[in-house]
Amino acid sequence: MNSIELHNYLIEQLYKEQAFWSFENSTINKIPDDILITKVLLHLDIEDILLLFKIFPKKKIQTVWKENMLSQDPMYHGLNRLYSFLLFDIKNPDRYIREFRNKRYKLLICKD
Numbered sequence: 001m002n003s004i005e006l007h008n009y010l011i012e013q014l015y016k017e018q019a020f021w022s023f024e025n026s027t028i029n030k031i032p033d034d035i036l037i038t039k040v041l042l043h044l045d046i047e048d049i050l051l052l053f054k055i056f057p058k059k060k061i062q063t064v065w066k067e068n069m070l071s072q073d074p075m076y077h078g079l080n081r082l083y084s085f086l087l088f089d090i091k092n093p094d095r096y097i098r099e100f101r102n103k104r105y106k107l108l109i110c111k112d
Helices: 003-016 025-030 033-043 046-055 058-068 070-086 093-110
Strands: none
Touching (some): 003 046, 033 046, 033 058, 033 070, 070 093
């Protein structure tokens, strides 16, 4: 399958999982890449998640993961640990998550 077919397949799988409940049907095929990546990471199985790497570069997926899931760590802690180890080859997921959270808190505190 080419990247367009993979993209459409992932959207179809997400639609079956009802991950697009807040989208109008006419806009589902026009969703931005970052939303697609986030929804796949949150709602689909590992086989479908691995298809993301055939569509997007690893760096882009990791950036979206950091911005949308790792930044909400207490909520997605189990998934973040799994993805950091399995998908992004992070040797010590707990330390990585803790350091990311601490950096984020420092940025928020320093903005005042």
